[in-house]
Amino acid sequence: MTQRGWTVQQILRVTTEFLRDKGIESPRLCSEVLLSYQLKKSRVELYLEFDQPLRSSEIAGYRSLIKRRLKREPLQYITGHQEFWSLGFLVSPAVLIPRAETEILVEEAIKLKEGNLLGDSGQPKVLDLGTGSGAIAISLAKEIEGAAIWASDISFEALTVARDNAKHHNLNSRIEFCQGDLWQPFSSSPIAFDIIISNPPYIPSKAFQTLPPEVRDYEPRVALDGRENGMHFIERIIEESGIYLKSGGWLLIEMDPDQTEKALYLIDSTQSFGYKERLMDYRKKYRLIKAQKKNG
Numbered sequence: 001m002t003q004r005g006w007t008v009q010q011i012l013r014v015t016t017e018f019l020r021d022k023g024i025e026s027p028r029l030c031s032e033v034l035l036s037y038q039l040k041k042s043r044v045e046l047y048l049e050f051d052q053p054l055r056s057s058e059i060a061g062y063r064s065l066i067k068r069r070l071k072r073e074p075l076q077y078i079t080g081h082q083e084f085w086s087l088g089f090l091v092s093p094a095v096l097i098p099r100a101e102t103e104i105l106v107e108e109a110i111k112l113k114e115g116n117l118l119g120d121s122g123q124p125k126v127l128d129l130g131t132g133s134g135a136i137a138i139s140l141a142k143e144i145e146g147a148a149i150w151a152s153d154i155s156f157e158a159l160t161v162a163r164d165n166a167k168h169h170n171l172n173s174r175i176e177f178c179q180g181d182l183w184q185p186f187s188s189s190p191i192a193f194d195i196i197i198s199n200p201p202y203i204p205s206k207a208f209q210t211l212p213p214e215v216r217d218y219e220p221r222v223a224l225d226g227r228e229n230g231m232h233f234i235e236r237i238i239e240e241s242g243i244y245l246k247s248g249g250w251l252l253i254e255m256d257p258d259q260t261e262k263a264l265y266l267i268d269s270t271q272s273f274g275y276k277e278r279l280m281d282y283r284k285k286y287r288l289i290k291a292q293k294k295n296g
């Protein structure tokens with residue numbers, strides 16, 4: 001690329017072609033997002049300034065962002081931002097980039113509240129186990145008025161990001177952040193939660209190398225690797241959640257479609273749960289299980 005006389009329109013066209021040739025997904029979107037990030041303008045503003053010539057320092061900055069993307073660094077780590085549940089979240093390589101399918105967990109938790117399925121609890125207690133960026137906990141704090149939320153993670157660095165996100169959304173007083181291995185932060189004085197919600201690591205270790213480079217080389221392995229069959233954390237969550245749920249409380253776990261049948265079997269074998277079902281994601285694949293602890 002020569003650095004003389006480029007307008008916004010021209011550089012977007014050339015970069016889109018370049019990224020397409022290199023096999024980068026959604027090349028036009030990527031070109032626009034990175035240019036708006038470089039110029040500190042919205043994508044709409046880019047369109048309004050299509051004929052605006054760029055300074056050589058802007059072109060050089062843009063070029064280095066494009067180089068990062070060519071090395072398959074996810075767009076969200078470059079810009080430090082991802083949207084989830086129509087809210088803005090800071091993301092860093094310490095946290096999983098929140099995925100659209102995880103919004104179904106949030107949706108289901110809200111349905112429980114709206115359907116009066118949380119008993120007479122005026123202040124439902126919700127635990128987001130493995131909170132990462134805090135996307136689930138923060139979305140639920142916004143949506144379920146009066147809920148008291150706990151958000152835990154084994155990663156100190158992830159919790160730093162989650163706390164920053166809670167502050168950004170003015171919700172830090174509503175969310176209690178705890179660090180530790182799964183149930184450990186709660187084991188000395190169990191809280192009777194109304195909802196335990198989790199998107200745990202669930203990729204089988206042996207499938208790790210087959211993941212796209214954006215995921216395999218950049219997202220934290222601790223957020224993805226569910227060990228053998230990817231079921232390690234799912235099993236531990238199902239086996240012990242009965243201790244931490246109140247009677248009639250709900251368990252919601254995201255997982256791979258192939259893991260849902262085994263998860264339902266495990267739920268039965270605990271004998272703690274009554275109602276159970278698996279639910280599909282937007283692509284019509286079973287993506288989560290929902291189970292209710294028996295009353296009494």
Ligand SMILES: C[S@@+](CC[C@H](N)C(=O)[O-])C[C@H]1O[C@@H](n2cnc3c(N)ncnc32)[C@H](O)[C@@H]1O
Nearest residue numbers: 098130131132153154155181182199200201223
């Ligand atoms: C798939 S990510 C989900 C992040 C976030 N909840 C979301 O949906 O975007 C799984 C999270 O579980 C955390 N984690 C992994 N092992 C854990 C453990 N033993 N105890 C608690 N959290 C753990 C990871 O650090 C990561 O943040």
